[in-house]
Amino acid sequence: MALKALDIYKLLPKRNCKECGDPTCLTFAMKLAGGKADVELCPYLDEAAKSVLGATTRPPIRLVKLGIGERSFSVGEEFVLYRHEKTFYHPPGIVFKIADTESPDRISTVTLRVRDEFFTRVGADLRFNGIAIENASSSAEIFARAVETVEKIADLPLVLITADPAALAAALVHCGTYRPLIHAATSENRKEFCALAKQHGCPLVVRAKTIDGLAQLTRDCTADGVQDLIMDLLPESLQAFIVRSTTIRQLAITRLAPDLGYPVFLDASIMDLPDAAIALGITKYASIIISSPLSPAVAEAALTLRQNIYTDPQKPIQMNPGLYRVGNPGKDAPVLMTVNFSLTFFTLQGYLESTRLPCFMLIVDTEGLSVLTAVAAGKLSEMLVKDSIKKFAVEEEVSHRKLIIPGYASPLSGRIEEATGWKVMVGPRDAAEIGEYLHEEWKR
Amino acid sequence: MVYDVNFGWSGMISEVILGATKADGGTRRISYRIGGGKTLPFLERKPGSSVPLIAFEICDNPQYWSPIVRNFCGDLVNDCGEWAQAADSVYKADMVRLYLTSTRQRDFSDIASVGKTVETVLSGTSLPLIIEGSNEPKIDSEVFLKCGEAGQGERLLLGTAEAGRYRSIAAAAMAYNHSVIAQSPIDVNLAKQLNILLKEIGVSRDRIIIDPYTGSLGYGFEYSYSAMERIRFSALKGDADLSMPLICSATDTLTVKEVREASPAIQDDIAVQWEFTTGIAAAVAGSEIICVRHPRTIPLLRKAFGSLNTEDSGKGE
């Protein structure tokens, strides 16, 4: 059971020496209580206190970092089964797999794709996260060469897939200092794999078909000094995945089985239905998802689902309210009013940019609600519009007094006109029609 | 050590029967019993636990339908009897959901045609049907009564009841022995309130399917996903007013920007992937009827549901 900050404080040395990185023992205790710090950070804790605190304060699922530099990412450190209970924090990495038997050209193409391709939604660039190289050749030399090919092109997080310690050692020569993820330690090769992971400071995947087997492996690996672990559940069907993954998540977050408190790995490319496996991995607790290079259709849907599931349910992605410019608007440019829900803003902005007519966007604070939702919830009012015009000094930016409002806000048009003294023009409901509307109605 | 999770659930999803076979006084070749779950979706490994049903959506005035589907289905869209038949024998759906889009025309008054359309679809397919009545409170009462009457004995699922307008549809359902879809905008409390309203006027729990409203992928789906999870969670915790099975229909999917503006060469692929991804995620969150509009989405969902219930031994009865 989780301890309260004060209970934890009682167990700390109370030296207030700041060596843990916190100004006082009490603030450190508060962090521990929130699962946001590691007991190991305090060098003065005695063993007894450590064992009491260790089990209850470390995050129930360990945070594991892959790669270094700009594209590195961390997974784990999750606290809930349902996103509505809090939120999910660390979106799963989607990693493209290539076999070392592929031609160097092909390997380069996939690497470049992961390095360069992105898809922009709601102001965020959605990307794939890394490259997994599979030792299909069974040759250490070919494996190492493939790794080298990738390494030369990009600093991407890598996953090294092999069962052979010699091949792994050869690959690590090229990338060992960049925190590649090693896949996978099993009951057979654990000793050698742990030694290599420890030597290079790399995170390690353990693989077993049963939950018991996984727990045994994580215990053995930590005893061998490798803490950064990820678990491959080897599911034989989608159902096997969902059952095992949910079981592990529940046992980990309730701290009933600390040996299972590690992120989950899923190789969707070897499942019967890879596309379904990806969607399932995203919703049901996978942290590293391996897939074959995805077609554009699957990629967009998967990345969007990931973005959706990993948005904080308590706060919609929002824009700062204000007056935004599209192009270089002059004194006679139109002013379009909308809400500060990011999705609404970026949708409208996209269409406005394609009309090539410079204009102003007046973004009012609806606390991140969309137009229809804000109208239904009473969050969009004539007073809000009036105050926003004043606050953002719109009257100094334009010489006219005409405000275009969203079609769905039409019930408010009369009241906005009265409150602001501006002439209100009701725009189309669908932002896709804004270009046509502006050309017909504004130009006149 | 045995690793087993016990969530401590005490509730169960209530069971609803859709469609009536000859034995039950209808003409359907199959009927489905959905609900009955006692834990999270797909965690039940007992033989015979059901997988979600896939409903194919059609309409009687294709002017209101996505051009992507109109292109793909071709002439079929102009004849809802044939379209329903294709949904059954070619696309292999589990159910057909008919939208009476003809009633959306301004000043629609040809109520008799509604009955004929429902009959046409009933004879086009022998699968259980979902019928979506009018969108206009003024004609609701007549339209729903007509639908109910035309499908008498068939145990239709009628849509859609909302907080402001549920009386006409409830009356039609009770008069002719059908079930209803109860839709509320993405909120567990609103869903509960509506179910209570329906209960108060006499619609029993085994006659209600909850539609928590599905925002499409990238446009509100995250809210719908959590609303579904919360409803399922409340049901398992024992809240009888939220224990009904869920239906998911992401009706805006084919009009979102990513799908609408996709290059023609891959537009079908994109549409299918957006429907498919939404459908899988909604099933995992608890939906037991997944509605789609693109025929190609059906086999993909079918296979995925198969792999999500490896111990399935058939759901029909």
Ligand code: B12
């Ligand atoms: C996701 C969602 C929610 C989320 C909130 C999301 C958010 N951040 O706003 C949640 C679950 C919290 C929610 C809550 C509610 N919701 Co809600 N929600 C939706 C849903 C599914 C999608 C909204 C969305 O994201 N749209 C996408 C954005 C981009 O749309 P948009 O902002 O309108 O922008 C478009 C246009 O307006 C236009 N546009 C935008 N700006 C401008 C500017 C100009 C000048 C022009 C010309 C055009 C233009 O361009 C955009 C693209 O075309 C809609 C259903 C739907 N299909 O719209 C229901 C919907 C809006 N919600 C509804 C309701 C009733 C509610 C609640 C009141 C009920 C409740 N659940 O308690 C609450 C109120 C909120 C509160 N009190 O907190 C109803 C509204 C009914 C009505 N017609 O009035 C809807 C329509 C659902 C329904 N069918 O019943 N909702």
Ligand code: SF4
């Ligand atoms: S390092 Fe330990 S003793 Fe020093 S301030 Fe932090 S918690 Fe207190």
